[in-house]
Amino acid sequence: MCMVSGCAKAQNMDDKKVLIVYLSRTNNTKAIAEIIHQQAGGKLVALELQSPYPANYQETVAQVAKENETGYLPPLKTKVENIEQYDIIFVGFPTWGMQLPPPMKSFLYQYNLAGKTIIPFNTNAGYGIGSTFQTVRSLCPKSKVLEGFTMKGGIERDGQLLVIKGDNLIKAQAEVKKWLAKLPLNISNNGR
């Protein structure tokens, strides 16, 4: 029995277990993941690779292009325990080469997400989501994929790394709140 005010929302949220999985290289997508976590609760998990990408941007672009071409799925170091316990899974990623980054493809291939609600979110350098959201849909054919969130992040190519900070972070918090409130979830604005 809940004894605090605002209990009805908390109750709804407790009914649904939330997982937030994200890939982030320069921390913009991580900033959005943390905002979602503050507003929706749940468990926050960063995707890490067994063999990390090079620190060098151009080398990473070249490696990702090759992986996309061959369909290589980089093995993940991150393991999600008992994924079957989660009802709602937010999946966050940058746009890489106008596609879903290979590590997120690895994640979506590796776990059985049938019957779950999947919610994508993205940051990019200003060229948009590309095919990322569409690929999430096609890799989760037995899930309910809801409307995603996207926001401009950094431009690593030009040395612009984390930009979702300061005033931009405040703007991001407001935009995420608006987006979550529109989703049929009963988890937004729960006061966390």
Ligand SMILES: Cc1cc2nc3c(=O)[nH]c(=O)nc-3n(C[C@H](O)[C@H](O)[C@H](O)COP(=O)(O)O)c2cc1C
């Ligand atoms: C390998 C690589 C490829 C990228 N390709 C694109 C792209 O096709 N379109 C785009 O808008 N941004 C592209 N970007 C920029 C990132 O999407 C953008 O900086 C994003 O905010 C980074 O998120 P993060 O800080 O969470 O890593 C690319 C970045 C990297 C590292």
